[in-house]
Amino acid sequence: MKNNLYKYILGIADNSLILGQRMGELCGHGPSLETDIACTNLSLDLFGQVRSYYQYAAKIAGDDRTEDDIAMLRKERDYLNVLLVEQPNRDFAYVIGRQFLFDVYHHLFLMELQKSKDLTLAAIANKSIKEVSYHLRFSTDWVKRLGDGTEESHTRMQEAIDQLWTYTDELFHQTEADKEMVSEGIGVDVTKLKEEYYNKVAEVLAEATLQVPDLKYFQKGGKQGIHTEHLGYLLAELQYMQRAYPNMEW
Template sequence: MKNENLYNYILGIADNSLILGQRLGELTGHGPSLETDIACTNISLDLFGQVRSYFQYAGKIAGDGRSEDDIAMLRKEREYKNVLLVEQPNTNFAYTMARQFLFDAYHLAFLKELQKSTDLTLTAIANKCIKEVSYHERFSSDWVRRLGDGTAESKSKMQEAINDLWVYTDELFHQTEADKAVVSEGIGVDVTRLKELYYKYVTEVLTEANLEVPDTNYFQKGGKQGIHTEHLGYILAELQYMQRAYPNMEW
């Protein structure tokens, strides 16, 4: 492959949205209210739309005839490069919103920097995606505040969700070898520079929600290297079913 680092870098970005979109899609028809249900489904569709743009570009870079569907559906579990955070289950609505917020805060900051990429295709994708992700972040941060500063039960559930998901946040700022290579070329985003502002902003939101910021130095990692939790296998079994049951099918 001519530019394997760029290909793997794009997969690292797109797989986050792919897996998170699939997680949100599981909630279609199961939201706590009709409005919220539709909002979560629309966010899922936004993420899948972003994924298509990334995978179409990845297919061109691969240059081996693979389509966006092939890249999305026909890889093995260890070939997915998403962070562990996005594959965590929809335990309850608080978990769903906490997971969404912890990713959205990062995703928005990331896209702002990706707009500065010397790769014009990635810049164009970032310019399109940032409008959607700005809404995603407003939606999820608002729910964190509402649940955290709501009833005793909603506060307890949101605090539990933040505590449990916090250990997956540090991985957002780890760099793979592909990341380092494209950053040195002015194409990629140096995510290590986003870390301080990320935690500062997340802390502000949690404080506004009357929630405690978890105090831990222990973090989980491995997703970017293809080492995932047990949850991803179940996600892929559902995601890939149609393509594997009916090979080469097209809509």
């Protein structure tokens, strides 16, 4: 159980770490100063949540690893994030689409994680959900603004949703660690979130005058450590300082 709890925590935390890194890449590149700052704040929120998860993971591991070691010194195949969050920042509509599709899931997930029998995970969820509620409002508002805006913004937002949709189903796949944690009353049964997730997403897309993609094939693999080519480049930047200057501390 100890090993699966460790993997379960990584499965949660890696999503926020990788998405936080993606949003941090936008610092100084937002379409306006206010939006630029908002995207950077989303990144900081996610990194703050990640610290709590990795500190707990280090405690569970019971070896000499620190939160920094777990975050920065694993190889690509050791990261368990879903493919959705590692997708690159193609344009602002793509950034918003990725954020929105994850935020809807993240909010539903944390609502349930608050009920965990693991008091540490429940406490992290209780603290994080306030931030994620803001993330969801931010991305939802932008989906509506872009979708129901100009002809170009509508087209770009629809293209982003169409391209990102293939990664959404993986959010509801269960690993062996997930299944054990659910059986122990610690984890969230994500399969039960799927219907509500797609209903909420469809409702927002309708308000934004966007179409729900008609897709039969979904990509997966991130939860098993099988990633797209984008993650390697992201990790090269994320891990550079730790690997160039081992054991560095502020």
